[in-house]
Amino acid sequence: MDISPDTPLWQWEWMLLNRTILFTWLVMAILVLGSWCVTRRLTSGPHISRGQNLLEVLVLGLRDQIREVSQQEPGPYMPFIGTLFLFIVTSNMLSIVPGYRAPTSSISTTAALATCVFVAVPIYGIAHQGIGGYLKQYIRPSILMLPFNVVGEFSRTLALAVRLYGNIMSGSVIGAILLGFVPLFVPIFMDAFGLLTGMIQAYIFAVLAMVYIASATQVNHGPEHTEDDKSGVSNTPSTHTESS
Secondary structure, rough: OOOOOOOEEHHHHHOEEEHHHHHHHHHHHHHHHHHHHHHHOOOOOOOOHHHHHHHHHHHEEEEEEEEEHHHHOOOOOOHHHHHHHHHHHHHHHHHOOOOOOHHHHHHHHHHHHHHHHHHHHHHHHHHHHHHHHHHHHHHOOHHHHHHHHHHHHHHHHHHHHHHHHHHHHHHHHHHHHHHHHHHHHHHHHHHHHHHHHHHHHHHHHHHHHHHHHHHOOOOOOOOOHHHHHHHOOOOOOOOOHHHH
């Protein structure tokens, strides 16, 4: 039984095309074409298409989740987190198509997605705090934590890749095994369960990516700022008091 979608389909000298690359291109084409079809006739009137209605529900849901996780405005993070979620969920949902193998069942795809998160974390962190403020996070609360924080960056990237790969690949393997032993009915339920699992895994991956980015973009204030924020009282006299 072939449990990997990395089986070569075509090769010429150093160029290699396998099922993972082919199905990744397919998912990308579906997302691009679908977004173009939905957004080419957007309207703000009372009568909107079903596609626009679905798009608005999806966008608003993603924005609410980003705001809830990060406690920040979702605008800067929406393109990256939304793209991750849509790519993963589309890849997993297409598993019901005969002959299709989800690119996320390949460790190369999940490692690439995790690497994107690994690169995005310092980019967002430096953009919000500056390079000095971001690098200071690695020596908090003590400089002795530097090696542990560095190792933690790599270990959570590895965990992201392996978690998504393991869940999607294991579902495909179990479905293939049951198809050999019980060819009727049971595989149908397994496919339905796989769709649910695929959506959950896409959600978990996107939420974890947002958690990592939010931890890098939070500006740490001193103790005096923290106490003022908690009490809601500012030490700066108001303009009205000064004038009176």
